[in-house]
Amino acid sequence: xxxxxxxxxxxxxxxxxxxxxxxxxxxxxxxxxxxxxxxxxxxxxxxxxxxxxxxxxxxxxxxxxxxxxxxxxxxxxxxxxxxxxxxxxxxxxxxxxxxxxxxxxxxxxxxxxxxxxxxxxxxxxxxxxxxxxxxxxxxxxxxxxxxxxxxxxxxxxxxxxxxxxxxxxxxxxxxxxxxxxxxxxxxxxxxxxxxxxxxxxxxxxxxxxxxxxxxxxxxxxxxxxxxxxxxxxxxxxxxxxxxxxxxxxxxxxxxxxxxxxxxxxxxxxxxxxxxxxxxxxxxxxxxxxxxxxxxxxxxxxxxxxxxxxxxxxxxxxxxxxxxxxxxxxxxxxxxxxxxxxxxxxxxxxxx
Numbered sequence: 001x002x003x004x005x006x007x008x009x010x011x012x013x014x015x016x017x018x019x020x021x022x023x024x025x026x027x028x029x030x031x032x033x034x035x036x037x038x039x040x041x042x043x044x045x046x047x048x049x050x051x052x053x054x055x056x057x058x059x060x061x062x063x064x065x066x067x068x069x070x071x072x073x074x075x076x077x078x079x080x081x082x083x084x085x086x087x088x089x090x091x092x093x094x095x096x097x098x099x100x101x102x103x104x105x106x107x108x109x110x111x112x113x114x115x116x117x118x119x120x121x122x123x124x125x126x127x128x129x130x131x132x133x134x135x136x137x138x139x140x141x142x143x144x145x146x147x148x149x150x151x152x153x154x155x156x157x158x159x160x161x162x163x164x165x166x167x168x169x170x171x172x173x174x175x176x177x178x179x180x181x182x183x184x185x186x187x188x189x190x191x192x193x194x195x196x197x198x199x200x201x202x203x204x205x206x207x208x209x210x211x212x213x214x215x216x217x218x219x220x221x222x223x224x225x226x227x228x229x230x231x232x233x234x235x236x237x238x239x240x241x242x243x244x245x246x247x248x249x250x251x252x253x254x255x256x257x258x259x260x261x262x263x264x265x266x267x268x269x270x271x272x273x274x275x276x277x278x279x280x281x282x283x284x285x286x287x288x289x290x291x292x293x294x295x296x297x298x299x300x301x302x303x304x305x306x307x308x309x310x311x312x313x314x315x316x317x318x319x320x321x322x323x324x325x326x327x328x329x330x331x332x333x334x335x336x337x338x339x340x341x342x343x344x345x346x347x348x349x350x351x
Contacts, residue, residue, distance in 0.1 A: 028238030030342060054094075055101065055161075066096050071158045089159065092106055098233055099232070101165045103162075105138050106159055108128065110144045110155060111145050113148075113155065176230055176247050180292060180293060182257060182316050183315055185287050185289075189265065190286075194208045196347055204267050205267070208268065217307065218288070219232070229291075232289065233247065233289050245339070252325060254328070255327045257316050259329055283347065283351060
């Protein structure tokens, strides 16, 4: 008599607990968020770190300061529109800017691999100098370490920045309110696809150039017409999808966006379709998302359009009081889909 074998079919839950670090833990998406909350936030939580903003804002002798830190491990280190040095300076400046601060001082620490060409280091330093001069910040302290050949990857850069919050504003990822409007400053996906084009040797009809740029002038223009800006983020790793999910989760609100209002360059859309990527998750380095009071949305967008970095600025959605913590999108064909946080790593080593 043969033995009867029964098969039970089930849909397994996604793996969320890992014994080792994966590339996805650096994606800026769900794995990154879980790692930060379970490991770091659980041990260091305090009122400044808790909101997980791009920078911490605090008072020193009556002066409001913003402080941020970041590390850059981009591959390749030179790409259309910039390099790891320019990226490091602008990225730090932008983390301060979207906190409403005017950047003042920056630090830079270099981890160099043995055998890295001095000529390339010189190019990176000159690029960083130019970026500092453009934004009017001073690089005031730093550090240099060298690791054995094969124990690093050319160069990694860590930067920290400090700035001053001069206006009476409260910008934080937990301050979005139902009725607020969602503003995007311009076309998405340029940085991620620029990096990928060099890394994979892809060629397009028009060269895709990284959008890395300092956002401080644009933010200052926005604040000159309204202080009712509740949240701001620069959607780098994980793209606009992850940034919006972070805001929805922190503020305990729902967010609805409209696909036909999101500016996506034709070349980016084509590259994403060819490679199976979603532009909403592709990294940006010179764009911002702002959650603003509905009454001031129109005047803020008008002011942004007058600036070179905001010419394609648009209201792309709104904040809702239902579906807290969920971001969903009305598609071009009229359907609705949930826009979840990135779960894996679309493009590793992107910034």
